[in-house]
Amino acid sequence: MKRQIPLMIVLILGLLFVAHVFIPSKISTDYLEWFMKWTKVIGPFAIVLGVFSLVYVHYNKIKRKAPNWGYSIVTLTALVVTTAVGFIWGIQEGTPYMWIFKNFNVPLGATMFSLLAFYIASAAYKAFRARSVEATVLLVAAIIVMLGRVSIGQAITHWIPDITEWILNVPNLAAKRGIALGVGLGMTATSLKIMLGIERSYLGGKD
Amino acid sequence: MKFSDRIQKVDRRIIYVILLIAVVLPLVFRLGFKTYTTTPVENLYRHIDAIAGKDDMAILMDFTHDPGVLPELYPMDLAILRHCFERNIKVFTISFLPQGAAIIQMALSEVKEDYPNIEANVDYCNFGFKPWSTKLPIMLGMGDDIAEAVETNSEGLKLENLPIMQNMKNYDNIQVVVEISGSSMGQFWVIYARAKFGVDVAVGLTAVMAADVYPYLQSGQFVGSLGGLKGAAEYEQLVDIFAMNGLEFSKKKARDMEWVEAQYEELPELAQLYKYNKARIGMDAQAIVHVLIIFFIILGNIGYFLDRRAQKKSM
Numbered sequence: 001m002k003r004q005i006p007l008m009i010v011l012i013l014g015l016l017f018v019a020h021v022f023i024p025s026k027i028s029t030d031y032l033e034w035f036m037k038w039t040k041v042i043g044p045f046a047i048v049l050g051v052f053s054l055v056y057v058h059y060n061k062i063k064r065k066a067p068n069w070g071y072s073i074v075t076l077t078a079l080v081v082t083t084a085v086g087f088i089w090g091i092q093e094g095t096p097y098m099w100i101f102k103n104f105n106v107p108l109g110a111t112m113f114s115l116l117a118f119y120i121a122s123a124a125y126k127a128f129r130a131r132s133v134e135a136t137v138l139l140v141a142a143i144i145v146m147l148g149r150v151s152i153g154q155a156i157t158h159w160i161p162d163i164t165e166w167i168l169n170v171p172n173l174a175a176k177r178g179i180a181l182g183v184g185l186g187m188t189a190t191s192l193k194i195m196l197g198i199e200r201s202y203l204g205g206k207d
Numbered sequence: 208m209k210f211s212d213r214i215q216k217v218d219r220r221i222i223y224v225i226l227l228i229a230v231v232l233p234l235v236f237r238l239g240f241k242t243y244t245t246t247p248v249e250n251l252y253r254h255i256d257a258i259a260g261k262d263d264m265a266i267l268m269d270f271t272h273d274p275g276v277l278p279e280l281y282p283m284d285l286a287i288l289r290h291c292f293e294r295n296i297k298v299f300t301i302s303f304l305p306q307g308a309a310i311i312q313m314a315l316s317e318v319k320e321d322y323p324n325i326e327a328n329v330d331y332c333n334f335g336f337k338p339w340s341t342k343l344p345i346m347l348g349m350g351d352d353i354a355e356a357v358e359t360n361s362e363g364l365k366l367e368n369l370p371i372m373q374n375m376k377n378y379d380n381i382q383v384v385v386e387i388s389g390s391s392m393g394q395f396w397v398i399y400a401r402a403k404f405g406v407d408v409a410v411g412l413t414a415v416m417a418a419d420v421y422p423y424l425q426s427g428q429f430v431g432s433l434g435g436l437k438g439a440a441e442y443e444q445l446v447d448i449f450a451m452n453g454l455e456f457s458k459k460k461a462r463d464m465e466w467v468e469a470q471y472e473e474l475p476e477l478a479q480l481y482k483y484n485k486a487r488i489g490m491d492a493q494a495i496v497h498v499l500i501i502f503f504i505i506l507g508n509i510g511y512f513l514d515r516r517a518q519k520k521s522m
Binding site: 032036037039040042043044046047091092093097098101102105106107108109110112113114117118120121122124125126128129130131139142143146147149150151152154155161165168169172173176177180 | 217219222223226227230240241242243245273274275276277278306308309312313315316338339340341343344347348361362414418419421422425435437490493494496497498499500501503504506507508511512
């Protein structure tokens with residue numbers, strides 16, 4: 001019963017959702033509205049679980065003096081302080097919450113992302129070699145697209161942005177669409193396997 | 208060490224320093240490279256501009272992005288908001304990430320200070336942060352009733368009582384949903400809002416994600432897109448040359464560089480503020496860095512081929 005009841009719930013709800021999409025009617029619309037209300041109620045409980053998990057993991061790291069445990073203190077302090085100032089003074093413009101956001105979150109986040117440019121430059125220089133025909137095609141395409149995406153490409157000749165657009169609109173599009181179709185079919189197959197009880201790993205434990 | 212080895216093994220710290228100089232110098236001393244607009248950006252601009260002055264139509268901006276991608280996406284946020292405030296276009300803002308809600312506050316207050324007549328809940332409405340788990344009910348619910356699905360704005364006021372909502376009911380009153388993010392969030396809007404209710408969707412993305420949207424652009428599922436800093440720079444320019452001068456969009460004029468240059472000479476002071484030129488200034492640095500990376504790639508390959516030739520000779 002421990003397995004059959006969850007499997008039945010998944011099958012029935014799955015069929016109801018499929019029916020909602022393919023058989024539009026008042027009953028199916030009412031069902032969706034009812035379900036949406038429940039989702040809104042259930043969703044926020046995940047925050048409680050998330051906060052509990054975060055505190056539990058980092059508290060234990062500090063207690064055991066695990067490697068880099070100092071960062072756990074920073075994490076928990078940030079959690080407590082940001083939450084406290086948000087609750088006390090609100091999160092509107094001009095509050096301490098926004099001050100923390102602008103002076104910690106924004107520069108730290110932007111710094112992490114900006115480092116990418118340096119890694120990409122170094123990695124491209126070290127690894128991008130025309131070792132084979134395929135690698136050469138990739139290399140030439142990359143150089144054209146890099147030039148075509150900045151004004152220097154247009155300044156050299158209008159052909160560079162035109163070829164860039166062609167690369168993005170034809171070979172790139174074909175590859176992306178192929179991948180998307182594969183992913184879509186894979187998702188449909190996996191959904192069917194879950195609904196029919198063939199794929200049961202989400203239940204956890206042994207069969 | 209042989210010459211071919213030396214040019215293949217430049218210390219990465221030297222590369223980093225050269226790159227740093229290439230990024231910083233164009234940001235300090237503006238090079239003023241021209242910005243050429245492209246179809247996906249022009250389409251989005253035209254689509255938004257089509258509802259200028261209408262009381263019963265709005266655009267919905269979804270700020271589901273975090274501070275990590277701000278250098279690329281924040282200029283888009285500012286450019287679109289400026290376009291709307293300049294052309295009297297109603298705007299709704301929402302975020303399904305808590306950090307996104309703070310970014311909305313930042314962007315709105317930054318643009319609003321230049322438009323003192325623009326009023327919250329009259330000309331725009333900030334729906335604020337909505338938990339990720341409520342994304343699906345909100346996306347689907349807005350198809351029937353926006354006020355019922357979203358319930359409250361960022362200040363906790365009931366949407367149904369706000370002046371801006373008096374002529375707004377559902378997606379029929381939304382001209383376009385503009386998803387600005389560094390993820391595939393735009394596809395959720397296509398799957399749930401466009402497929403079911405037919406609302407138009409457009410995206411603003413980081414440059415690394417830009418190539419992913421081409422199938423959606425070709426199929427018409429996205430009506431437009433802003434790809435990275437370049438997309439933001441193009442939108443900034445369109446706002447400057449058309450919206451700031453009170454002109455209707457014209458593709459022919461947007462691509463006529465002489466006409467564009469002439470418009471730049473007559474721009475009001477507001478358009479010359481640094482915050483409204485961020486993307487174009489950033490593109491100067493990006494152009495130099497792209498050329499530099501190409502130079503390093505070619506340098507590495509010259510070394511590689513010299514090495515290969517030497518090996519062949521010695522065999």
